[in-house]
Amino acid sequence: METNVDELKLNELRQGNSTPPSQSGSDPSLLKPRMETRGLSVYYGKKLGVGNVTLPIYANKVTALIGPSGCGKTTFLRALNRMHDLTPIARVEGEALLDGKNIYAPGVDPVEVRRKIGMVFQKPNPFPTLTIYDNVVAGLRLLGVRRKEVLDEAVERSLVQAALWDEVKDRLRAPGMSLSGGQQQRLCIARALAVQPEVLLMDEPTSALDPISTQAIEDLMADLKNYVTIVIVTHNMQQAARVSDFTAYFLLGELIEFGPTNQLFTNPKDSRTEAYITGRFG
Numbered sequence: 345m346e347t348n349v350d351e352l353k354l355n356e357l358r359q360g361n362s363t364p365p366s367q368s369g370s371d372p373s374l375l376k377p378r379m380e381t382r383g384l385s386v387y388y389g390k391k392l393g394v395g396n397v398t399l400p401i402y403a404n405k406v407t408a409l410i411g412p413s414g415c416g417k418t419t420f421l422r423a424l425n426r427m428h429d430l431t432p433i434a435r436v437e438g439e440a441l442l443d444g445k446n447i448y449a450p451g452v453d454p455v456e457v458r459r460k461i462g463m464v465f466q467k468p469n470p471f472p473t474l475t476i477y478d479n480v481v482a483g484l485r486l487l488g489v490r491r492k493e494v495l496d497e498a499v500e501r502s503l504v505q506a507a508l509w510d511e512v513k514d515r516l517r518a519p520g521m522s523l524s525g526g527q528q529q530r531l532c533i534a535r536a537l538a539v540q541p542e543v544l545l546m547d548e549p550t551s552a553l554d555p556i557s558t559q560a561i562e563d564l565m566a567d568l569k570n571y572v573t574i575v576i577v578t579h580n581m582q583q584a585a586r587v588s589d590f591t592a593y594f595l596l597g598e599l600i601e602f603g604p605t606n607q608l609f610t611n612p613k614d615s616r617t618e619a620y621i622t623g624r625f626g
């Protein structure tokens with residue numbers, strides 16, 4: 345029976361990842377959105393966190409969400425995989441589509457949504473009592489995968505994709521917490537990748553890291569695009585310019601401008617975006 349569960353799960357996972365990387369370049373007319381929001385708003389009680397956002401998130405690209413503190417970046421990001429379901433005060437209106445299907449439609453399982461749309465947080469958060477190996481396969485085990493060969497393969501694949509394999513392959517049974525902060529963050533990325541998500545949401549993934557670890561994660565993102573579509577919240581405009589293909593600028597809960605990163609940084613259409621990226625504001 346175990347074999348069947350494993351094969352079934354793996355087939356499902358592979359199907360989820362079956363779309364080949366999109367064409368290179370950032371010409372939106374040539375690209376396919378992996379996700380899309382339509383009139384998406386999030387309220388905390390009566391207070392608006394982010395309002396009426398309509399945005400494409402192109403497949404196998406990095407989309408950066410930028411803007412001053414409190415403008416709604418994290419609120420928007422968390423709406424993309426139904427994390428607000430876990431916050432009683434939060435309410436989401438509008439649609440967020442993954443491959444054309446609204447993740448907020450009745451009957452959609454939020455756990456399955458979060459399997460397809462993974463998340464990496466600001467502070468590395470490996471499971472403190474688990475080994476490196478067990479951290480990586482935690483999500484697969486929850487899905488019912490038990491076979492050792494399958495888990496071993498997933499550990500190696502995910503750690504290679506997260507650019508951590510060479511550093512840990514001889515100590516997979518060491519505690520996850522024995523790694524440095526930067527390695528722990530790559531371990532969390534490996535854990536998110538193990539279930540083969542289609543989209544990876546990253547909420548300021550380098551803000552707690554030193555410059556060398558930050559660079560390792562930024563370098564990694566260029567490779568990760570081959571496997572997943574990435575949305576990253578960053579406070580750091582240079583980072584957005586370095587790692588992203590598309591950028592969305594938020595201000596006071598509103599999406600002000602979205603476009604190819606190059607264009608948004610060199611030739612913004614909105615004067616408010618220009619004020620922010622030239623450092624006159626924010």
Ligand SMILES: Nc1ncnc2c1ncn2[C@@H]1O[C@H](COP(=O)(O)OP(=O)(O)OP(=O)(O)O)[C@@H](O)[C@H]1O
Nearest residue numbers: 388392393412413414415416417418419420431433
């Ligand atoms: N759990 C919550 N309850 C009530 N209000 C919240 C909650 N989380 C966020 N907010 C409010 O929603 C608005 C948007 O916050 P959000 O954290 O999304 O902004 P942000 O752009 O990510 O900010 P930062 O860059 O400082 O992380 C803010 O006014 C914030 O105070």
